[in-house]
Amino acid sequence: MxxxxxxxxxxxxxxxxxxxxxxxxxxxxxxxxxxxxxxxxxxxxxxxxxxxxxxxxxxxxxxxxxxxxxxxxxxxxxxxxxxxxxxxxxxxxxxxxxxxxxxxxxxxxxxxTDVEGIVRSLDLPVPAGDGKAVVAILGSGNTALAALEACSLMGVGRVELLVRNPERASAAVELARTLGLEATALPYRQGGPRLGTYDAVISTLPARAADSWVDALGLGEGETPGPDAGVIKPGAVLLDVAYDPWPSVLANAWEAAGGLVVSGLxxxxxxxxxxxxxxxxxxxxxxxxxxxxxxxxxxxxxx
Structure with missing residues (x-):
């Protein structure tokens, strides 16, 4: 070009x-x-x-x-x-x-070029052991597909797509596997107890769409989370692609839980x-x- x-x-x-x-x-x-x-x-x-x-x-x-x-x-x-x-x-x-x-x-x-945008803005921590990061992606739409390709380029080992309806994420899971990623789709309400396993989370949801997910992930104050919910891995990074309004409810909650936040900007x-x-x-x-x-x-x- x-x-x-x-x-x-x-x-x-x-x-x-x-x-x-x-x-x-x-x-x-x-x-x-x-x-x-x-x-x-x-x-x-x-x-x-x-x-x-x-x-x-x-x-x-x-x-x-x-x-x-x-x-x-x-x-x-x-x-x-x-x-x-x-x-x-x-x-x-x-x-x-x-x-x-x-x-x-x-x-x-x-x-x-969303792929380059994600790779360059998300400086993934290198996990101990086999060096393969585990990443959660919120959503399974077009930006989530770019996030999957970015994860492949960054050498991520496993991706978990947290979505409303896992059946509707089947194409995204198939793409992830084509890209060499181990991948599953889970209802987002199952994500809370798994936060401690993620090296990074990429929210590909539109502005304000993640607000209602915060409590379900155990990061908010509105619900009583399970015993492991809301516990994130030290140094885990959130990239929230929605940048208006900023900071988002999700970004504030992630930072309050001790995580690092990267703006969609x-x-x-x-x-x-x-x-x-x-x-x-x-x-x-x-x-x-x-x-x-x-x-x-x-x-x-x-x-």
Whole structure:
């Protein structure tokens, strides 16, 4: 996907619903300013039934270099792209579309940089013994699928998907096993007594969706937990991909229990850096500095 630096009038956007809270316009604009590239990056509120319409706009309107894609559009747009990456085919979810133009016309190329976002933001502790971490993933939707691929790249040994209905997570479990992970799906209410076995937890639930799970996991004050509930492994990390509002109820409860918390903004920054590479076509840059200024823009500590 290496391309020439965008011409004047280049534009990009983040697509999703709701989208008003998105920090992507700030992050991308900051990165382009640092790189000296003129790309006008906006937010477009869009629903899955408008997928074909937005794909047609990307093909026919001048200036488009790409779009970032968030919920609920990550699978809705796949039928309308020309070239999904191997990863997108495997996961059945994208978060990036690059608009490629050449003598043969316009092609829409799809990638999923959520995987890099999770890997780079979640610095997993190395467990004793066989060195294979155990990770719990809350949810089994499109972001959970990216989290599974990230776990595979990080050398995780076992993944437990904590979900409302384990039967509906069968595709995610199958993907995990295809990726070489030992995997099971459990009702989230069974997660509390197992918290002490997890080296990390990745919540892929939408904003506020995890609030009602906190007591069931034994991390809240509303219910009386079982004898082992709410006891987390020392140094265990929570990555909560939902970053608005922040801190989330789950993040507060995890920190109160003695765990480490990583904001979903960190994931957003790191996956955004990869999108900036793709939209600008620039490969040779000080990407560490670009990452730093993006972190500064949203008030995150520099990595």
């Amino acid at each position: 290496t391309r020439a630096t965008p011409a004047p009038g280049a534009r990009a956007a983040v697509l999703g619903h709701p989208i008003g809270h998105s920090r992507s316009p700030l992050l991308h604009s900051t990165a382009y300013r640092e790189l000296g590239v003129q790309i006008d990056y906006t937010a477009i509120d869009i629903l899955p039934e408008q997928a074909e319409q937005i794909a047609a706009r990307l093909r026919t309107e001048p200036g488009w270099v790409g779009v970032s894609v968030t919920m609920p559009m990550k699978d809705a747009l796949i039928p309308y792209v020309d070239e999904p990456s191997d990863r997108v085919r495997r996961l059945g979810a994208l978060n990036t579309i690059v608009v490629s133009r050449d003598a043969n016309g316009v092609r829409l190329l799809a990638e999923n 960190s994931m957003l920054v790191h996956q955004g850096v990869e999108q900036v590479r793709l939209f600008t076509g620039i490969q040779d840059a000080d990407w560490g500095r670009v990452t730093n200024v993006m972190c500064d823009a949203v008030g995150l500590p520099r990595p």
